Amino acid sequence: MLEQVREQWLDLVNDQLKEMQMEAGTGLDSIIKVGAQVPPKPEMGDIAFPLFALSKSLRKAPAAIASELMSRLEKTDGRPDGQLLVAGPYLNVKIDTSSLAQSVYESISERKDAYGQTDLYSGRKMMVEFSCPNTNKPLHLGHVRNDSIGSSISEILKANGAQVMKVNLINNRGVHICKSMLAYQRFGNGETPQSSGKKGDHLVGDYYVKFAQWEKEDPTAVEQAQKMLEKWEAGDEDTVQLWKKMNDWTLQGLEESYRTMHISFDKYYYESDTYKLGKDKILQGLADGIFYKEEDGSVWADLSDIKLDKKVLLRKDGTSLYITQDIGTAISRHDDWPFDSLTYVVASEQKYHFQVLFHLLEKLGFDWAKELHHLAYGMVFLPDGKMKSREGTVVDADDLVANLASLARQEIIEKQREDALDDIDETASSIALGAMNYYLLQVDPLRDMVFNPSESISFNGNTGPYLQYMGARICSMMRKYDEVKAQYADIPFDASLLDISAERELIKSLARYPEVVRKAGADFNPSVICAYLYDVSKVFSSYYHDNQVLKAETPQLVKARVELCSMVLQVLRNAFTLVGIPFLEKM
């Protein structure tokens, strides 16, 4: 919306500049165009055109060009409303916010929850893979960042018109799974989630830890685990039985974690179903001369064409590897749901793996391999250092959420908000999730980051709870407004009354929202939404502090301001859903 106005001005400016350059004798092919920018301060205008670049060809100082450009533009017909300002080497435009306010008002009232959606990816089928837990332990902080990014990206793609399929891949086989099974078999004494009162994933995880201890005492432990894997692959009934039982426990536990974290998937894939699928394609590739066989029987790919070394695809005993099954999984996914793109949300330490995977699929002749993307994200550290499972400094996801919720709960009680809430536990949990997701998504995914739990849940500063509070404040005011609403029924919304600087800023922000959604989608970057949310909330917060809404001077102004607040509310709601912040009417 702001975009269109900017484009119009940009065209007008470049048309005039073209004329000026031609008058100065510049050849058609060396005409210089300028871009549109945003002035550093609102009082300097809303759109800026820097004119440095033209001083050479026009043989004039940029400031003189700005003056001439302004007088030429003022004689032009059909330009949008707005005021032109020369500011040194810049020509700035102060747009007419009241007409902008009117069109934003119409657009938000009409589109409501859909306000901000774009057509960037409309008609495209986009698959997103994320989470991908092992079934030998519970989720930890690393998974939480993965899930946050995966869920958020999925929502952002949807908001940009895509049809999205969220998929999970459960890593439920392999020697690491056998380790927890073996430890359970030896030390478990028939313990179950019911008998122990533990969540299934935690119970299984405990035996994975137990294996690590046992491994130190008994050097044959790893060997035994390897044997168990062989039995599993051979379909040994007892082993498969145990595997099924323990997998179920873990999966039920993981499901519970997903539920509390509001994580969901459209389809699950299981490694146990897919691990053999890639093998056939590799063998086919071997037959077609794309890959080659070593003397020992192992199958390899030569990656010198992308300046990498050789890569093993099948072991000498013919069994498949991580990359083998990922080839199979990708192919079967494309068969299941012919996507236009597939994005893997996986830690950046696996960059090499995906580079190779995508290249191999391309070599195998799948043209959709070009549409595979690795959305790599950095590691999460704690304020006191790195998470190391060996050193027991892993942050368990369930514990983290529970701790954050309990902090939120304490705060609610301290502020004596308990009676005002319908359900304190539900509210505390929503605050915890909002805090966590916002904190994790604020940072560019690519970067490593430090997660500070107590800072994330803080109610001061740039946090999820702060944003939720803004939403709750507006809702609270709206409830009061509802009581007197009838008095304002006949008063029309007059956009021109919203003319103080904070109101102008808010309107521009609201108008900018669709562009923000588009950028977040184009960049696959949720932090764009977070930055926007904080920006809007901060301006609103200050505005609301300094200006009366329900007690404004005239009924017309009350109406105009209430509508402005209601627009802010709608945009907060819409943006919250893109970054996993639960919206709270009360908190």
Added chain:
RNA sequence: GAGACCAUAGCUCAGCUGGAUAGAGCAUCAGAUUGCGGAUCUGAGGGUCGGAGGUUCGAAUCCUCUUGGUCUCGCCA
């Protein structure tokens, strides 16, 4: 050893295709409440954008070199 990524205030992070005086939050200090939720708001101090060159009218941003850090380079996943 080779490659990739990163380096911005005491700490955690923004900074759009190169543009106006490099911005937030936390922490520190100083203020604001006969007000729609003070879980708020306002202000101050705090910077050689790791370092050195280069391109450009103009560089935190682009290029080269350099220093420091992280990750990857398994018949593990």
